Amino acid sequence: MRYASLACDFDGTLASDGYVPDEVIAALTRVTASGRSLILVTGRRLDDLFRVFTHVNLFDYIVCENGAVLYKPSTKVTKMLATPPPKRFTEELVAQGITPEIGKVIISTWHPAETKVLETIEKLGLDLHISFNKGAVMILPPGVNKGTGLKEALSEMQLSPHNIVGVGDAENDLSFLSVSECSVAVGNALASVKEYADIIVKQDHGRGVIELIDRLLSDDLEDFGTQLKRRTLGLGNNPKGDSVTIPSHDFRILIAGPSQSGKSTMSMHLLKQLASAGYQYCVIDPEGEYDRAPKAVTIGNEHYVPEVDDVVRILSNPDHNAVVNLLGVSLSERAGFLARIFAAVQNLRRLTGRPHWIVIDEAHHMLHPYWDATFEPIWQEPGAVITITVDPNEIATKILESMDLVLAIGPDTRRTLESFGSKVAQPVPEVVAGSLGWGEAMAWFRHEFGSPVKVNIVSSPLEQQRHLRKYADGNLGNQRSFYFTGPFGHLNIRCQNLFFFMQVGEGVDDETWLYHLRRGDYSAWFRRVIGDELLAQETAKIEKMGNISVGESRAAVRRLIERRYTLPANLIA
Structure with a gap:
């Protein structure tokens, strides 16, 4: 389910001259029977609404007085x-000859009283504003x-605006239509509302709402998906500088490329979007590479296996994202664990439409060609997914067949795309030949029958530098710190951030320094923890100098760090 709730205006939308026909009430009842919720959004006072409308209990919440009062029936x-x-x-x-209608918050009158209302606001020096609903003047x-x-x-x-359909007719409805993922204007709506709306139904008033409900319950407004231009993601x-966008809903992406090619950097950029x-x-x-994912709560670590119920509890709040850390789950058990997590998340999606996206890193560990086929029906349910792997050949064909976009990165994108095409028989x-630069990928929208195109996805390292600095001098925690252990494991010197790494690196013995240098440990830490791909690439070149x-x-390593980060005064001496 994409749309979990329907938000309706009252006057001019559900009602005509304050009356809501029985067939409209029946249609609203069908919405609640489908498992969706209803929200009434009106400019009326609550007592005035009760006077003309006896079916308020159909709604889960009523926003009245133009947004100033909330009522739970x-x-x-x-x-x-x-x-x-x-x-x-x-x-x-009243002294000006106006007889206002007074609510708990709202004060309203009618045109042409707005001139005197403005004069009164200015005279008294009040911070109030006027909203209009056709002839009504609301303060x-x-x-x-x-x-x-x-x-x-x-x-x-605990619903997300991205799972709401809003329907209205007048200028004061624009504010709540802009909050809704899908905005709908009834046939009698003002021109300004129709111009803004994603969808315009043919019928007027309540008949228009019935028309909308019929489509909502038929296919979750799937046929209107292409009209939601405001809801695409960049x-x-x-190469021409034109923006490349993707749908925000029910779209599947495969990011594929060899190790250390920047897959995590690219996926982190998409998470920020x-x-x-x-x-x-x-x-x-x-x-354990996503501890810095934006606005996210991490569940699990190398010592603690995440609980499915904990994941669902975090995701029950639409303002929270979840990172499920599988370091504590053995490799042999990860495929089964993913199936349980995915089933629970898909069940939440059926109820609320969330989470909107699922990201599966190192997918070849869990969605390999020998995966459990019982997982397939759950996988085929609607929903947006980003799958990340080193090689499409290591992913089950059924998984690859569900992909809409392939982002190939690394030195041999042609081979990556051909591997994918071979697996799906396409x-x-x-x-187009040519090397990829920083943050670039070959993007193949495989259902659009065009050639793969180079896309610059991630902003340049210099643009990211200010953001990266805030992670370089904090405390990364035990799990994300760098440890100088030496070749025999006799040491255990923790570097809790990049600057502390520089201090310790200057003082450790030569054997220890060279041990980690030859293993590529420094560049790996810069990439996975500090999140600085360019620093990692330049350091890797030093590590390979025999x-x-x-x-x-x-x-050389110190110069690279100093060039990109401002050091504390005690390190500059």
Whole structure:
């Protein structure tokens, strides 16, 4: 289920002249029977709504007074979301010959009284604003509108705006339509509302709402997916500088490339895009590389196997993302563990539409060609997934067949794409020759029948540098720290951040320094923990220099770090 809730305006949308026909009530009942919730969003006062509408109990929450008051019918609890204007304001309006209607927060009147209302606000020096609903003039504290009220209702219900359909007709509905993932205008809506809406139904008022509900319950508005242009995600830019976008829903990506080619860096960039747009994600992290994933809670470590119930509990809050660390799960048990996690997450998706994206790193450990086929029906259910692997040949064919986009990275993207095409029996169109730069990938949208195109996905290292610095002088914790152990494991010197690494690196014995240098431990730590791909690449070149001395290698690594990071004063001496 993508859309877990329907948010409706009242006057002009559900109702015509305050009356809601029985067939509209029946359609709303079908929505609740489908497992979806209903939210009423109205400018009316609660007592006025009760006077004309006897079916308020159909709704899980009612946002009334244009976003200033929240009411829960099941408990009859009313919550004021703003402070009402002072009494002297209404007294002054009456003195001006205006008879206002007074709610718990809202004060309303009718056109053409707005001129006198503005004069009164200025005269008294009040911080109030006016909202219009066709002929109605509504006075509220600043920052209060139907959109803010809907957000409060969604917070109470633990729902994401990305799983909401909103339908309205008038200018004061625009604020809550902008919050909704899919915005709908009924046939009688104002031109400005129709211009903004993703979908315009043909019928007016309640008949238009019935038309919408029929489509919602038929296919979850799947047929309208291409009309949601505002809800795409930016992938990057092509060589011409044009933006390349991907759908935000029910889209599957394979990121493939050899070890240390930047797959984790690329996936982390995509996670930042998701977090910034408010889409919830869940990362399956076999190697403990996503501790810095944005706005995420990590469950599990090398000593603790994550519990499925803990993952679901974290994801039950739409504001939280989850990283499921599998370091404590043995390699032989990871495929079965993934199946249990995926089943639980898909069940949550059926109920709430979340998490919006699932990311599976090192997928070849769990989705290999000999995977458990009983997992297939769950995998085929709708939902967006990012799968990451070193080689498509190491992934089950059924998994690869579900992919919409292949992002090939590394030195031989042609081979990676041809491996994928061979597995799914789909010839790869001609791949334009040329090396890939920092943060670039060959992107093959395999259902669009075009050639793979080079896409610059990740911003340059210099643009990321300011962001990276905040991780370089903090405490990375025991699990993410670098440890100088030496060739015989006699040492156990912990470096809790990059700057401490430099201090210790200057003082350890030559044998220990060379031991870690030849193993490639320094570049691996810079890549996986510090998250600095360019620093890792440059350090790897030093690690491969067979004739470099201990002193020269120490100095070279230090220069690389100093060039990219501002050091504390005690390290500059």
